Amino acid sequence: MRVVDLDRDMSDVIPTGTTRDSEYLFQRMTDVTLGLAAPAPGRRILDVASGFGQDAVAMAESGAEVVGAEPSQRMSAWARLHADPKSAATGPTPRWVRAWSDALPFADGCFDAVVCKGAIDHFDRPDTAIAEMARVTRSDGHVVLAIANFDSLACRLARSADRLREGLLRRPPRRGRRHYDVPADHFTRYELDLMREQAGRHLKLTAVRGVSLAWGLPVWTRSVGHLPGFLAQGLLRSLDAAARRAPGLADVVVLAGTPVV
Ligand SMILES: C[S@@+](CC[C@H](N)C(=O)[O-])C[C@H]1O[C@@H](n2cnc3c(N)ncnc32)[C@H](O)[C@@H]1O
Structure with missing residues (x-):
């Protein structure tokens, strides 16, 4: 039996919009990912595991010809319900295709760019999925992968704090999922070396960007939520700049590369 995440529950991903640092992380991750895909008129872009379809819509709004591929009927229905009327009002609409990431129903080299954001850790066959993304990308095109880093500075600090509490202070373990625990609907616990190794099998990496630091x-989270807006944004930007220089510590890593032929 194949076990896959076809019922996405946002509460187990990153709680979008609930805190300032979450909003910042999500926005930066999207900006960096879509920036590397460079949507523009005349370009064909595939969004693998397009979920609610918001990124496919944004790229279509830039004039690119966009396909959103998603296996979940539930997610695709959401995308159609919410994205299509919005898109139709503002410009070209993405084409929605029902597809698994490891068996993409497209010809070799038919996309200028392929993006896969916040999803590869949900795949049961991530290596085959990256091979497929490379296959459908032109030889000079780019595959862009945005992946949560479970060895981030935030995960390391949270783990050390828990060890201290539970070991030295003999407090009982906290209830619920800990910051550094991989959610139940993830198949892989990614950190930078694994990302590089897996992506590097099928892609010649051209960019490895760290995004955001100390999220969650x-x-x-409390401090940045209480600060005046301009100060909070300044601090979030400074930490993001540090994450860019040290992707191994970043909350999310965005990797881009051209297909290895
Ligand atoms: C956390 S969502 C990310 C969606 C979107 N890319 C975004 O950034 O909002 C993960 C998505 O991966 C999809 N998914 C899970 N397993 C998959 C697979 N093997 N192939 C393709 N998509 C899959 C789920 O249906 C879900 O829509």
Whole structure:
């Protein structure tokens, strides 16, 4: 039996829009991913595991010809319901295709760019999925992968704090999923070396960008939430700049590469 995530529950991903650092992380991750895909008129772009379809719509609004591929009927229905009327009002609409990432129903080299954001850790066959993304991308095109880093600085600090609490202070373990635990609907716990190794089998990497630092650490989330807006944004931007220089510590890593032929 194949076990896959076909019922996405946002509460187990990153709680979008609930805190300032979450909003910042999600926006930056999207900006960097779509920036590397470079949507523009005349370009063909595939969004693998397009979910609710918001990124496919944004790229279509830039004039690109966009296909959103998604196996979940539930997710695709959401995308059609919410994205299509919006798209239709503002410009070209993405084409929605029902497809698994490891068996993409497209010809070799038919896309200028392929993006896969926040999804590869949900795939049961991630290596085959990357091979497929490389196959359908032109030889000078780019595959762009945005992946949560479970060895980020935030994960390391949260793990150390829990060890201290539970070991030295003999407190009982906290209830619920810990910051550094992989959600139940993930198949792979990614960190930078694994990302590079897996992507590098099928892609010649041209960019490895760290995005955001310290996301979700309770003390940081609370502090940045209470600061005046301009100061909070300045600090979030500074940490993001540090993450860019040290992707191994970043909350999310965005990798881009051309297909290995
Ligand atoms: C967390 S969502 C990310 C959606 C979107 N890319 C975004 O950034 O909002 C993960 C998506 O992966 C899809 N998915 C899970 N397993 C898959 C597979 N093997 N192939 C393709 N998509 C899959 C799910 O249906 C879900 O829509």
